[in-house]
Amino acid sequence: MDRFKAQRELHAAVKTCGADPFGVKMDKIVSSTEAMIEGRRTILCGSNNYLGFTFDADCIEAAKKALETSGTGTTGSRIANGSYNDHKALEADLADFYGKKHCMVFTTGYQANLGAISTLAGPDDFLIIDADSHASIYDACKLGSATVIRFKHNDPTDLDKRLARLADQPGNKIVVVEGIYSMLGDHAPLKEFVAVTKKHNAYILVDEAHSMGVLGKTGQGLVEHDDVLEEVDFITGTFSKSMGAVGGFLVSNMDDFDVLRVACRPYMFTASLPPATIASVRTSLAKLRANPGLMEKLWQNVDTLYHGAQNAGFTVGKQKGPVVAIHLTDPALAARAWRALLLNGVYVNLALPPATPSGTALLRCSVSAAHSTEQLERVVSILANVGRDLGLLKSPAHAVAAE
Structure with a gap:
């Protein structure tokens, strides 16, 4: 079809590096x-397995037991036959974890944003979203009927201006931001955003997909790190990052919260999570709560990769985090670098314009608490060798963090 011509041409150009970066098996x-x-044998430095729970023995055992006792799937949605005891128990676990009254569990993190945002904002309401929002947030805006307004990425002043212009407009105003942004790994200035939203009597929803289990004393995410948990109205997140599985959630103190269960189409018309997945997530969440020190190992590993890449001469993001984005100016060279890394036993993600913020080509690396120091030092060594071979590194001097 002609409508896919641009995508076909872009995909074909990327594959000239010798492989398909978006089809690795x-x-x-x-x-x-x-x-x-x-x-x-390849080091995985391009997954979001931040706490290493995908191979945790307790999580696997819990999943096995659920598989044996409850079968392979529910074969139905949550409003039909797809709510088991453990589905409700996981919702209670998550509500308790965040100190909120209510929780809904979705089949994917994508659906959590799609369902929550499109349902909460009606035709007379406004969604004010960060310009660098995840695709799930943009798709939620398309699915819903609210008026959508974008503000400059991580800019509280611009958000203030946008909300001020809506002061005389009826309807709810819902601000949507992310804790950690998945491409560049930067954090939202959440304390400032919360202050602005409260100034204008707006609501705020925070997507903690990449910050749950990463930030905060107990792993609640940026809401805990910035001490604004009580002031945030809605929190969404996913189980496919720190929880090592798949699924998503929405927590809130919203009055009449359960009406969302019969108003939210992505929740109503999707089969619920298999019991084995629910069991493994309940176990990983319990392990995080019992041992928040897991995050200390993650941050030690972040330091190893972030500073290693920076000291080698690469330009990295200005904020440290489990997403370490290496900035390259040339998409073709970035694709060649990605392929050279893979040939040398390192898997990372390749992110190219127009999908990347500001049209920057990225080698998107991600760090896990399960990585050994030796593995990450090897990744840094291979990155440096590839950079020199391709002429990406002009000197071993420290690179300036990207703005």
Whole structure:
């Protein structure tokens, strides 16, 4: 079809690096941090397995027991036959974890944003979203009927101006931001955003997909890190990052919260999560709550990769986090670098314009608490060798963090 012409041409150009960066096949998963790819043992530095729970023995055992007692799936939605005891128990666990009254669990993190945002904002309301929002947030805006307004990325002053212009407009105003942004790894200035939204009597929803289990004393995310949990109206998140599985959630103190269960189409018309997944997530959440020190190992590993890449001469994001984005100016060179890394046993994500913020080509690396220091030092060494071979590194001097 002609409508896919631009995508076909872009995809074909990317594949000239010698492989398809968006179609890599994991022949065998060896552990939380390694896989066999193209016959080579490869360090996985492009997953979001932040706490390494995908191969945690307790999570696997819980999933096995649920599989044996409750079967492979629910074969129905949450409003039909798809609510089991453990689905409700996980919702209670998450509500308690965040100190909120209510929780809904969705089948994916994407659906959590799609369902929550499109349902909360009606035709007479306004959604005010960060310009660099995740695709799930943009798609939620398309699915819903509210008026959508974008503000400059991570800019409280611009948000203030946008909300001020709506002062005389009837309807709810719902601000949507993310804790950690998935491409560049930067944090929202959440304390400032909360202050602005409260000034204008607006609501605020925070997507903690990449910050749950990463930030805050107990792993609640940026809402805890910035001490604004009580002031945030809605929190969404996913189980496919720190929880090591799949699924999503919405927590809130909203009055009449349960009406969302019969108003939210992505919740109503999707089969619910398999019991084995629910069981593994309940276990990983319990382990995080019992041992928040897991995050200390993650941040030690973040330091190793972030400062290692920076000291090698690469330009990295200005904020440290489990997403370490290496900035490159040339998409073709970025694709060649991605391929060279894979051939040398390191898997990262390639992110290219127009999908990237500000049209920057990125080698998007992600760090896990399960990585060993030796693995990450090897990643840094291979990155540096590839950078020199491709002429990406002009000197070993420290690079300035990207703005």
